[in-house]
Amino acid sequence: MPPVFPLECVPNVSEGRRPEVVARLAAAVSSPPGVRLLDVSSDPDHNRSVLTLAGDAEGLLQGLLALYEVALDEIDLTRHQGVHPRVGAVDVVPFVPLGDTPMAAAVAAAERLAAEVERRFALPVYLYERAARTPERAALAAIRRGQFEGLPARMADPLWAPDFGPARVHPTAGVTVIGARFFLIAFNAVLDTPDVAVARAVARKVRESGGGLPAVRAMGVYLASRGRAQVSMNLVDFRRTPLLRALERVRAEAAALGAQVVESELIGLMPEEAALGVARDALLLPSLPALIEERLEGSLGRRIP
Amino acid sequence: MPPVFPLECVPNVSEGRRPEVVARLAAAVSSPPGVRLLDVSSDPDHNRSVLTLAGDAEGLLQGLLALYEVALDEIDLTRHQGVHPRVGAVDVVPFVPLGDTPMAAAVAAAERLAAEVERRFALPVYLYERAARTPERAALAAIRRGQFEGLPARMADPLWAPDFGPARVHPTAGVTVIGARFFLIAFNAVLDTPDVAVARAVARKVRESGGGLPAVRAMGVYLASRGRAQVSMNLVDFRRTPLLRALERVRAEAAALGAQVVESELIGLMPEEAALGVARDALLLPSLPALIEERLEGSLGRRIP
Numbered sequence: 001m002p003p004v005f006p007l008e009c010v011p012n013v014s015e016g017r018r019p020e021v022v023a024r025l026a027a028a029v030s031s032p033p034g035v036r037l038l039d040v041s042s043d044p045d046h047n048r049s050v051l052t053l054a055g056d057a058e059g060l061l062q063g064l065l066a067l068y069e070v071a072l073d074e075i076d077l078t079r080h081q082g083v084h085p086r087v088g089a090v091d092v093v094p095f096v097p098l099g100d101t102p103m104a105a106a107v108a109a110a111e112r113l114a115a116e117v118e119r120r121f122a123l124p125v126y127l128y129e130r131a132a133r134t135p136e137r138a139a140l141a142a143i144r145r146g147q148f149e150g151l152p153a154r155m156a157d158p159l160w161a162p163d164f165g166p167a168r169v170h171p172t173a174g175v176t177v178i179g180a181r182f183f184l185i186a187f188n189a190v191l192d193t194p195d196v197a198v199a200r201a202v203a204r205k206v207r208e209s210g211g212g213l214p215a216v217r218a219m220g221v222y223l224a225s226r227g228r229a230q231v232s233m234n235l236v237d238f239r240r241t242p243l244l245r246a247l248e249r250v251r252a253e254a255a256a257l258g259a260q261v262v263e264s265e266l267i268g269l270m271p272e273e274a275a276l277g278v279a280r281d282a283l284l285l286p287s288l289p290a291l292i293e294e295r296l297e298g299s300l301g302r303r304i305p
Numbered sequence: 306m307p308p309v310f311p312l313e314c315v316p317n318v319s320e321g322r323r324p325e326v327v328a329r330l331a332a333a334v335s336s337p338p339g340v341r342l343l344d345v346s347s348d349p350d351h352n353r354s355v356l357t358l359a360g361d362a363e364g365l366l367q368g369l370l371a372l373y374e375v376a377l378d379e380i381d382l383t384r385h386q387g388v389h390p391r392v393g394a395v396d397v398v399p400f401v402p403l404g405d406t407p408m409a410a411a412v413a414a415a416e417r418l419a420a421e422v423e424r425r426f427a428l429p430v431y432l433y434e435r436a437a438r439t440p441e442r443a444a445l446a447a448i449r450r451g452q453f454e455g456l457p458a459r460m461a462d463p464l465w466a467p468d469f470g471p472a473r474v475h476p477t478a479g480v481t482v483i484g485a486r487f488f489l490i491a492f493n494a495v496l497d498t499p500d501v502a503v504a505r506a507v508a509r510k511v512r513e514s515g516g517g518l519p520a521v522r523a524m525g526v527y528l529a530s531r532g533r534a535q536v537s538m539n540l541v542d543f544r545r546t547p548l549l550r551a552l553e554r555v556r557a558e559a560a561a562l563g564a565q566v567v568e569s570e571l572i573g574l575m576p577e578e579a580a581l582g583v584a585r586d587a588l589l590l591p592s593l594p595a596l597i598e599e600r601l602e603g604s605l606g607r608r609i610p
Contacts, residue, residue, distance in 0.1 A: 008597070036601075038601065052600075054600075244588065261589060263589045263590075264588050264589045264590055266588075266590060266595065268595075269600060270594050272596045275594045278583065278584035278587050279580040279581075279583035281587075282583050283548060284494075284566060284567070284568045285568075285569055285571060290573075291576065291577045292313070292343065292576055295343035295344060295359075296343065
């Protein structure tokens with residue numbers, strides 16, 4: 001039997017250009033027993049890395065504290081540039097329940113980490129999504145509005161006092177956003193145009209907040225390293241909007257503006273059910289394809305996280 | 306550790322309309338230790354069932370002999386109708402090497418089964434594909450030409466003396482074709498037309514023997530139960546022609562004849578790599594998507610059969 005991990009955790013750090021720093025962050029976060037590092041995805045244009053971890057609450061807590069230590073040492077947001085919005089060196093840390101774990105356990109892990117981050121690093125913490133203490137803080141985009149550069153003005157407003165830590169911006173590490181949520185698929189579509197206005201227009205049409213697809217968040221960014229614009233998406237419920245439907249909508253909206261999707265990318269990992277759903281939809285199958293490996297393993301009952 | 310099965314075996318039996326008979330066949334074939342029944346796919350129009358098994362050579366031999374016994378008892382080809390070509394009650398029995406198993410082991414399993422079928426049932430046996438003893442018998446389609454009804458004339462020709470068993474057709478069970486081959490994906494596309502001529506024309510364009518896609522076999526059949534024509538395909542190397550490319554070619558050839566693909570179906574199982582390949586191709590990803598379940602299991606090195 002493989003070990004059972006109750007939680008996934010997906011820290012997003014504001015460093016995607018120095019592989020040696022990403023390696024130190026990855027080594028630190030996965031050093032405790034009870035933590036497994038599943039994936040590291042770095043992007044130089046976003047200047048951001050997404051680490052995917054699985055573990056128990058105690059192991060993840062210790063690993064994440066080690067990650068904060070390295071990040072505070074290495075990352076200086078006053079000199080950080082990247083196309084992805086960010087407010088912190090350790091920008092956002094979501095806990096995700098795996099298997100039978102209740103969401104409350106993910107919320108508890110978020111709160112415990114927030115308290116420790118306050119105690120050890122005197123860093124302001126906002127709790128978001130399922131861990132949010134006020135409705136305005138549920139949406140990550142709302143917390144990140146104005147980014148690192150806008151934090152001093154924002155934190156002068158008592159309404160935006162942090163949930164943990166001091167009400168003053170850390171000079172190089174900003175703030176950090178910690179929370180709990182369900183599984184999410186980060187999926188980006190690269191356009192054949194360098195015009196970021198096209199990507200932004202497509203993103204506005206595709207995302208739920210613009211009246212587009214349910215459970216889809218999207219923004220348009222410019223990738224200098226590739227000279228192309230990108231529609232960067234989060235699919236927060238792939239059963240409501242499957243991946244292929246999201247891509248087809250992006251294609252249609254881009255085509256209406258004279259642009260094409262040339263390639264796409266997955267940031268981090270996706271559940272097998274989501275990948276098999278793409279095969280089902282693309283092949284016009286009536287149900288998810290049956291795999292010989294699953295039958296051989298007798299793991300037919302294997303569930304998505 | 307799950308048990309390691311050296312061989313897959315995929316008997317195709319000429320019964321797809323009587324579920325109780327299919328159940329007896331499935332129970333018989335999977336009764337010995339060392340055999341696992343992975344899948345049963347029955348089709349009433351084809352009047353055929355495909356059983357997917359994994360096991361060791363001895364277990365499969367015993368299970369298959371039990372299958373022949375039930376099939377000879379239950380299936381009468383003089384009264385069998387179906388759109389899929391067939392020459393036997395147990396029409397074709399391919400052994401497929403799994404994992405590190407050499408093809409020679411699959412050939413040996415085929416030969417041993419052929420000898421036992423001769424001894425116990427006095428049934429004529431042709432060996433095909435990797436187990437074929439003459440080049441003319443490598444292709445299953447060549448052995449099956451003329452079907453059950455054409456067997457008496459064919460077997461009068463000494464060139465078509467069976468490899469095992471008597472040179473006379475079994476009155477109700479015909480002959481049986483046993484062999485060894487690599488993994489194969491059976492994939493059917495259903496058209497929006499009842500015109501089988503369209504499906505046949507599409508099949509001729511798509512299949513390798515007609516100058517179409519490499520490693521693709523195809524035929525057109527009519528599905529009375531659905532009132533639709535179907536392009537029935539075998540993909541014998543999904544790395545050379547991935548599933549999505551085969552479907553897209555069927556769509557294009559059908560569209561040229563004014564028809565559309567309305568749905569598709571997978572008969573039996575596919576390797577995970579083939580399904581993830583569809584996700585990669587449909588989503589325009591640079592590589593197979595990374596799955597959280599695989600990373601959690603530490604089964605990254607898991608290979609296709």
